[in-house]
Amino acid sequence: MTPAARKIAAEIERHGPIPFSRFMEIALYDPECGYYLAGCDPFGKEGDFYTASQLQPVFGRIAAAFVRSLRDEMGAGAEFTLVEWGAGRSEMAEAFAEFNYTAVDVGRGAPPAEFSGVVFANELFDALPVDVVRARDGRWREMRVGRKDEGFGWVEGDPIAGLDEPAEDGRWRERPVRMEETLLAMTAGLRRGFVVVIDYGYTARELARFPQGTLMAYRRHQALDEIFAQPGEQDLTAHVDWDTLLSAAGALGLDLVRFESFAQWLLRSGEQDQFAGALQSESEVEATRLRRQLTTLLVSMGETFRVAVWRKAAGKQK
Numbered sequence: 139m140t141p142a143a144r145k146i147a148a149e150i151e152r153h154g155p156i157p158f159s160r161f162m163e164i165a166l167y168d169p170e171c172g173y174y175l176a177g178c179d180p181f182g183k184e185g186d187f188y189t190a191s192q193l194q195p196v197f198g199r200i201a202a203a204f205v206r207s208l209r210d211e212m213g214a215g216a217e218f219t220l221v222e223w224g225a226g227r228s229e230m231a232e233a234f235a236e237f238n239y240t241a242v243d244v245g246r247g248a249p250p251a252e253f254s255g256v257v258f259a260n261e262l263f264d265a266l267p268v269d270v271v272r273a274r275d276g277r278w279r280e281m282r283v284g285r286k287d288e289g290f291g292w293v294e295g296d297p298i299a300g301l302d303e304p305a306e307d308g309r310w311r312e313r314p315v316r317m318e319e320t321l322l323a324m325t326a327g328l329r330r331g332f333v334v335v336i337d338y339g340y341t342a343r344e345l346a347r348f349p350q351g352t353l354m355a356y357r358r359h360q361a362l363d364e365i366f367a368q369p370g371e372q373d374l375t376a377h378v379d380w381d382t383l384l385s386a387a388g389a390l391g392l393d394l395v396r397f398e399s400f401a402q403w404l405l406r407s408g409e410q411d412q413f414a415g416a417l418q419s420e421s422e423v424e425a426t427r428l429r430r431q432l433t434t435l436l437v438s439m440g441e442t443f444r445v446a447v448w449r450k451a452a453g454k455q456k
């Protein structure tokens with residue numbers, strides 16, 4: 139058993155089956171044995187997955203050009219600060235250096251108490267713990283985690299209320315449980331400016347495409363169904379429920395300015411100079427590398443990922 143598995147097993151021993159969000163919280167964020175905190179580096183070629191933030195310099199240049207346009211719109215001048223929430227390896231630090239950049243992640247970094255500017259998050263919300271429900275006999279029921287053989291397995295819990303989607307037998311889905319508090323923490327110090335969130339996810343209309351839910355494990359660049367295997371040693375992720383995120387942001391007083399596919403956002407951000415700035419290079423070899431990065435962003439991530447941009451007006455936090 140991994141150290142995280144031992145911790146989870148002990149908790150189940152004490153309290154009985156636990157919510158999946160608790161399993162995910164220990165597996166990913168336990169300070170001693172969680173995947174993101176226990177010292178191994180999950181990102182990039184040697185790790186388990188890539189994010190757009192590793193596609194430097196192209197993603198950084200495009201994102202920086204976009205942030206510049208938001209800064210111009212604000213007319214904020216010297217007061218402008220950019221806080222990246224869920225910054226991981228802080229790979230955006232160089233691209234965002236001109237914006238008084240602060241990186242925040244679990245257990246490290248803190249935003250200024252008050253600031254004007256931008257809060258930026260790439261692939262943060264897909265990494266937040268979720269609960270899991272399954273439909274049976276016309277009702278949604280919580281699926282908890284119990285012990286099974288040497289490891290863990292699903293245990294059906296009580297019926298739950300509050301889901302609009304019809305409970306078609308056999309359907310699974312996730313329920314975000316940390317979304318609102320995370321959004322609140324991200325925006326609490328933002329006096330005036332914008333919130334930019336980039337992530338993969340679905341809207342209610344697209345939910346039909348995921349009858350088994352969207353929960354996945356990642357290890358060595360492979361998506362796996364075995365979400366209970368090796369807790370603490372593989373990534374766990376669920377697609378972002380965009381409708382819930384958009385309504386949580388609205389409830390906090392954020393005004394949605396734009397919600398579009400990542401491809402649309404990239405194309406609009408690059409169209410002013412036909413990507414000349416993003417692709418600027420000193421050699422043909424470098425030019426080829428940068429063109430490949432742009433293609434990966436557009437083709438591999440362009441339609442699965444979306445970008446939401448909200449405006450926060452001064453004094454408008456609920």
Ligand SMILES: C[S@@+](CC[C@H](N)C(=O)[O-])C[C@H]1O[C@@H](n2cnc3c(N)ncnc32)[C@H](O)[C@@H]1O
Pocket residue numbers: 174181189190191192223224225226227229242243244259260261262265266320
């Ligand atoms: C999939 S990684 C993305 C990292 C980086 N943004 C990138 O694009 O490479 C998710 C990151 O969000 C962080 N995270 C999760 N929950 C968080 C929270 N409540 N506050 C701040 N960071 C969080 C994780 O520790 C992890 O570094």
